[in-house]
Amino acid sequence: VTATSTEAGALVPLTDAPAPIPPRPRVLLVGTMFAAGAATAAILGMVALYTQVRAQLVSQGETWLPEGTVLELTPGNMAFVTLLMSAVTVAWVVYALRNDDRTHAYFALALTLLFGVAFTVDTAYLWQQLGIGVADSTQAVLIYSITGAHLAMVVAGLLYLLVMGFRALGGQLTGRAAEGMQAAVLFWFTAIGVYAVVWYAIYVTK
Amino acid sequence: MTVTEAPRDVAESDPAAGGPPAVVTEDRPAGLAALVGSGDPATVGKLFVGTSLLFLLVSGVAGVLVGFEQVDTARFEVIGSGGFGQVVTLHSVTGAFLVVLPLLLGLATAVVPLQIGASTVAFPRATAVSYWTWLVASGLLLAAYAADGGPFGGDQEAVALFVAALIAVLAALCVTTVSILTTIVSLRTPGMSLRRMPLFSWSMLVAGSVWLLTLPILAGVLLLAYVDVTYGQQFLGGADGIYDRIRWVLWQPTLYVFAVPALGIIADVVPVFAQRRHKRHRVAMALIGSFGVLSFGAWTQLGTGVDGEAADPTPWLDEGVWTAVSFLVLLPMLGLLGLWTGTLLAGRPRLVGPLLCSLVAGALLLLGLAAGAATAVEGLDLVGTTWMTGQAYAVLIATLVAAFGGLAYWAPKLYGGLVPEAVTRLVAPLLLVGAAVVAVAYAVGGLLDQPQWVLGDLSGNSDESTIEALNLVAAIGGIVVVLASLLLILGVVRAWRASAEAMDDDPWSGHTLEWATSSPPPIGNFATLPEVTSEAPVYDARYRAELAGKEAS
Numbered sequence: 001v002t003a004t005s006t007e008a009g010a011l012v013p014l015t016d017a018p019a020p021i022p023p024r025p026r027v028l029l030v031g032t033m034f035a036a037g038a039a040t041a042a043i044l045g046m047v048a049l050y051t052q053v054r055a056q057l058v059s060q061g062e063t064w065l066p067e068g069t070v071l072e073l074t075p076g077n078m079a080f081v082t083l084l085m086s087a088v089t090v091a092w093v094v095y096a097l098r099n100d101d102r103t104h105a106y107f108a109l110a111l112t113l114l115f116g117v118a119f120t121v122d123t124a125y126l127w128q129q130l131g132i133g134v135a136d137s138t139q140a141v142l143i144y145s146i147t148g149a150h151l152a153m154v155v156a157g158l159l160y161l162l163v164m165g166f167r168a169l170g171g172q173l174t175g176r177a178a179e180g181m182q183a184a185v186l187f188w189f190t191a192i193g194v195y196a197v198v199w200y201a202i203y204v205t206k
Numbered sequence: 207m208t209v210t211e212a213p214r215d216v217a218e219s220d221p222a223a224g225g226p227p228a229v230v231t232e233d234r235p236a237g238l239a240a241l242v243g244s245g246d247p248a249t250v251g252k253l254f255v256g257t258s259l260l261f262l263l264v265s266g267v268a269g270v271l272v273g274f275e276q277v278d279t280a281r282f283e284v285i286g287s288g289g290f291g292q293v294v295t296l297h298s299v300t301g302a303f304l305v306v307l308p309l310l311l312g313l314a315t316a317v318v319p320l321q322i323g324a325s326t327v328a329f330p331r332a333t334a335v336s337y338w339t340w341l342v343a344s345g346l347l348l349a350a351y352a353a354d355g356g357p358f359g360g361d362q363e364a365v366a367l368f369v370a371a372l373i374a375v376l377a378a379l380c381v382t383t384v385s386i387l388t389t390i391v392s393l394r395t396p397g398m399s400l401r402r403m404p405l406f407s408w409s410m411l412v413a414g415s416v417w418l419l420t421l422p423i424l425a426g427v428l429l430l431a432y433v434d435v436t437y438g439q440q441f442l443g444g445a446d447g448i449y450d451r452i453r454w455v456l457w458q459p460t461l462y463v464f465a466v467p468a469l470g471i472i473a474d475v476v477p478v479f480a481q482r483r484h485k486r487h488r489v490a491m492a493l494i495g496s497f498g499v500l501s502f503g504a505w506t507q508l509g510t511g512v513d514g515e516a517a518d519p520t521p522w523l524d525e526g527v528w529t530a531v532s533f534l535v536l537l538p539m540l541g542l543l544g545l546w547t548g549t550l551l552a553g554r555p556r557l558v559g560p561l562l563c564s565l566v567a568g569a570l571l572l573l574g575l576a577a578g579a580a581t582a583v584e585g586l587d588l589v590g591t592t593w594m595t596g597q598a599y600a601v602l603i604a605t606l607v608a609a610f611g612g613l614a615y616w617a618p619k620l621y622g623g624l625v626p627e628a629v630t631r632l633v634a635p636l637l638l639v640g641a642a643v644v645a646v647a648y649a650v651g652g653l654l655d656q657p658q659w660v661l662g663d664l665s666g667n668s669d670e671s672t673i674e675a676l677n678l679v680a681a682i683g684g685i686v687v688v689l690a691s692l693l694l695i696l697g698v699v700r701a702w703r704a705s706a707e708a709m710d711d712d713p714w715s716g717h718t719l720e721w722a723t724s725s726p727p728p729i730g731n732f733a734t735l736p737e738v739t740s741e742a743p744v745y746d747a748r749y750r751a752e753l754a755g756k757e758a759s
Contacts, residue, residue, distance in 0.1 A: 025392035027328040034384040038422040045423030045504060046430060053510055135437040142441070145433045149426065 032160075032183035036190035039156075043149050043194050047201050050142045065206060066139055070131040076203030079122040083154075083192045086115035090161070090185050097168060097178040109165045112188070116158040123151050143202060150191070150198050157191045160184040245330035246729055247315045250337050252620055254312025254382075255613065257341060259695050261304040262606075264348070266688035268297035273681030277674055291358030295449050296351050298456055302464070303375050304344050306602055307417075309609050310467045311382045314410045317616050318386055320720035321404040323395025323738065325730045328388035329381075336381035343374035357449035362435065365445040369432040372452075376425040383414045383421075390414075395719070397738030401488055404718040404741065406612070408491050409470025412498035416463045420455070423504045427451045442510070450508045456598050458578040459531050460503030465571055465601055468608030469494050469542060472564040475615050476546045477742075478714050479561040480553030485545045487741045493538040493545075500535040523589060532582035536575050543568060559630020560714075563611025566638040567604045573642070574600030577649060586653075593652025596645040603641035603687060607634070610694050618713055618725035623704025629697035636690035643683030647676045717742035 054064050065071060089111040096105035126147070132140045164184040172180070244250060272294050275285050285293050319327055327333050350356055350371055355364025390411045394403070403411075431448050434441040442451060454460060473494070477484040484490060506522050522528045546568065555561065577597035581588045588594065610633065614625040648656075654669040654676075712721040721744045723732045736747045 025328075027388050027392045030392045031328055031384055031388040034387050034418055035380075038380050038384065038418045041419050041504075042422035042426035042429075046426040049427060049430065049507075049510065056510075133437075134433060138441040141430060141434050141437070145430045149429060 026179055028183040029179055029186065032187050036187045039153050040190055040194050043146065043153065044197060046142075046146045046149060047197055050146060051201055053138065053142065064139065066132065066137050068131050069139070070129050071143075071203065071206050072126075072129065073203050075122055075126045075129070076199050079119050079126070080195060080199045082115050082119045082122060083195055086112050086119075087189060087192050089115065090188050093161075094178060094182055094185050097181055102168070105168060106165070109161065109168075112161060113158060113165075116154060116161075119154055120151065123147060146198060146202065150195055153191045153194065157184070157188045160187055245326075245334045247319055247327040247330060247333065248620065248726065250330075250334050251312045251314070251316025253337050254308045254315060254340075255620070255698075256312075257344075258305050258309040258312060259691075259698070261300055261344065262309075262691055263688070263695075265297055265300040265305050266684070266691060268293050268300070270681055270684045270688060272297055273677060273684045276677040277681065288360070291449075292351060292354075292356045295357040295452075296348075299347070299356075299372065299452065300344075301602060302456060303372065303379065304347070306464050306605055306609075307379055308340060309606070310410075310413075310464075311379060311386065313471075313609060313612050313616070314386050314406075314414075314467065315382065316620050317612075317720060318407050318410055319389055319393070320619060320723065320727060320731055321407045321718050322390060322393065322398055323719045323732065323735050324389055324393035325732070327385050328392055329385040333382055333385045336378040336385070339381075340375055340378035343371045343378060347371035347375060355445075357445060357452070359445050362445070365448070366432060366435045369428050369435060369448065373425050373428050373432065376421045376428070380418060380421055380425075383417050386410055387414045387418070395735055395738060397743075398719075401491070402738060402741045403491075404470075405473035405484065405487070405490055405494065406467065406470035409467045409473070409494050409498075412495050413463060413466035413470075416466070416498050416502050419502060420460060420463060420504050424452065424455060427507070454503065454507045457506060457594065458503070458581065458597070459501045459528075459535060460506065461598055461601050462501035462535055462575070462578075463498065463503070465574075465605045465608075466494065466498045466501065468567055468571065468605040469497060469539075471608045471612040471615075472546065472568055473542065474718065475560045475564045475611055477549050477553070478615075478716050479556045479558060480550045481556070481715070482549055482553030483717070483742055483745065485548045485552065490542060490545050493541045497535060497538040497542075500531050500538070503531075520589065529582040529584075533579050536579055539572060539575050543572065559625065559627050559634065560611045560615035562631060562634035563607050563614060563637075566634045567608035567611060569638065570600050570604035570607060570641050570645075573645065574598075574604060577645070588652055590658055591652035592648040592656045592658055595658055596648030596650075596652060599648065600641060600645040603637065603644070606691070607637045607641070610637070610691075613694070613698055615714065616720070617698070617701040618709050618711075619720055619723075619727060621698070621702040621704070622709050622726040623701040624709075624713065625694070625697040625701045629693055629700070633690045633694045633697070636686055636693070640683045640686030640690055644680045644687065647680035647683060651676045651680075712744070715748065717745040719743055722747075 057064055089108045092108035093105050093112060096102070096108055127144070130140075130143070134140050134144045161181075161184045164181045167180055241249065241253070271285055272290075275283070275290060275293075315327060315333060319325065347356075347368060350364045350368035351359075353364035353367070354361040355366075355368040357365075357368070359365045359368065387410075390403070390407055394400075400408075428448075428451065431442050431451050435444055435448070442448065473484060473490055506520075506528060509521050574597050577593065577600060580586060581594060581597065611630075613620070614630045617623060617625045651673045654673050656673045656676075709725040711723065711725050713725070714721070718741075719732075719735065719738070720727075722736050736743045740746055
């Protein structure tokens with residue numbers, strides 16, 4: 001026992017003090033960290049192949065996007081801004097849960113879910129406007145696959161947040177026990193970070 | 207369905223502080239329902255091990271068929287020209303993802319919680335689901351081959367099924383890996399810092415981290431291949447282009463990532479049978495870690511052409527990094543071999559089955575790594591020849607032999623019995639001879655400019671008859687490997703059927719925590735745990751008891 005007291009002005013060992021509670025293993029948070037890392041590796045690997053193929057084509061003196069392709073920057077920007085706003089609201093969720101402020105936690109979670117759905121709609125709109133089908137060209141295969149894989153990651157993040165939201169409603173994630181929501185938020189932040197790379201590679205440097 | 211698993215939190219209580227016992231142990235349930243519904247890591251681990259050993263026979267038979275097909279390179283008499291590419295890829299894909307990886311993961315699922323003093327894995331249900339997903343996906347993968355799918359297949363839907371099944375296999379393996387890594391990071395017993403971890407668990411932490419950075423990248427590329435095959439065939443060239451997206455995993459340096467846990471197994475086995483602590487445990491950790499870092503090789507994928515323009519397939523060959531890595535990876539291996547030799551020389555070695563397997567695995571791995579370094583010598587022009595095939599065989603069979611040694615070593619914990627000593631004593635030299643024959647025969651064929659399996663034929667090669675003779679020798683070596691593997695499987699079955707009542711808890715006088723519980727362990731693993739103050743807590747406890755006994759007398 002190493003705890004001490006300042007009784008009578010001197011440090012006295014407290015031999016009968018209870019042992020400290022061992023820290024709870026943060027398995028969900030650590031597991032999510034690994035899973036998010038794996039998902040990131042998958043999508044960034046695809047982006048790497050995308051940039052390699054694009055560089056090769058451009059080095060042959062050709063343009064990257066085939067004729068008729070409409071890959072506007074605005075929907076991509078809007079999607080990115082939407083995700084950035086959700087980063088604020090999702091951080092608000094954790095902050096509110098830590099302070100046992102359930103009302104604001106639910107409000108922030110609802111906003112986050114709304115932003116997530118808005119991102120999904122934005123991506124669907126972008127596909128609709130793209131002007132090429134999946135089977136039309138190499139570029140189409142790459143663009144649809146990468147943005148689709150990222151959309152799947154976002155949907156998985158939304159479901160994760162939703163499940164943790166239900167658990168919070170059940171009273172399991174208030175105050176100190178907010179690890180589950182922190183794990184979901186970590187995954188969500190990772191999805192936003194991955195989108196930053198996708199946005200830059202596909203929409204900005206097209 | 208009932209899920210049988212140990213509650214994770216009970217292992218966290220501290221009996222020394224007056225709390226409840228560390229773990230409430232229970233008898234294991236029996237029957238099919240307990241098997242199918244089990245979230246117990248020992249059961250799931252054994253399922254992984256058992257199934258991967260069955261797939262080993264599939265992969266081995268395919269490899270032998272390929273070997274005999276190459277005895278006469280002018281004609282396709284065994285498999286036929288139409289199915290040759292498919293059987294080649296069946297052999298390599300099943301060997302990597304249905305045998306080696308799941309075998310190691312199964313072993314880790316059962317052993318790692320015991321080694322680090324945890325009552326279970328971090329995500330027992332996810333681990334169980336990942337096993338069943340892997341099993342179903344593996345079945346679909348084999349079904350795709352049967353339906354003329356797989357790389358070089360003729361049926362487009364079956365080819366797409368192969369790609370989807372392989373993605374599912376990779377996803378399942380990743381989930382199991384996440385569970386093991388989380389267990390290691392989060393559920394170590396008090397006192398077991400990362401630096402005190404057993405070397406097998408440490409090697410799994412290193413290997414799993416690199417696997418999580420490698421397998422998802424392969425899955426991502428396969429997703430592109432799936433979209434390509436299903437919709438357009440614009441990008442990767444359909445069925446014929448798929449294997450080019452996969453085979454970088456079986457080339458150096460990625461090939462070496464399969465072998466990282468083998469280093470950990472050898473490092474755990476050697477000191478126990480040398481009856482001495484592992485020399486410089488932390489240095490060994492650093493060497494295993496650096497081996498793992500150097501084996502990350504997702505950057506060595508084949509180049510992809512676009513719009514009919516061929517790309518340089520191996521752009522990284524001209525870069526110094528690949529050459530440097532090929533040589534640098536030898537250094538940690540040599541360092542570890544030095545530590546193991548020092549440990550054996552300083553102790554009183556007992557030359558029993560697990561140690562024999564470890565010695566064979568170490569020798570084969572060194573052979574494979576040396577061959578890899580030679581591949582990087584520009585003047586030898588070995589890239590794309592069967593030299594690389596021989597090297598891959600050396601590394602992968604070394605990993606298998608180490609895993610076999612691990613199975614024999616941990617059999618009391620997995621099965622409650624011992625693999626018969628006569629079996630392991632016979633299997634180890636057989637595997638050494640078989641693997642060396644396969645690896646050397648293909649390597650010499652590579653020196654004579656024999657192209658790798660699916661890259662070309664021998665027309666115009668003046669050494670054709672010599673190469674064909676070497677291919678025959680390699681095929682015979684393959685038969686020896688398959689037969690030795692079959693023998694070991696029978697030994698494992700024998701251990702499984704042995705009576706648990708007669709089993710000693712610590713038959714080897716082990717050093718690490720798994721030997722502090724019964725054989726096999728109960729659900730929850732431990733009734734009490736010894737104090738962990740070093741990397742060999744059971745060795746410490748035994749030493750202290752012996753010392754106290756001497757003082758008392």
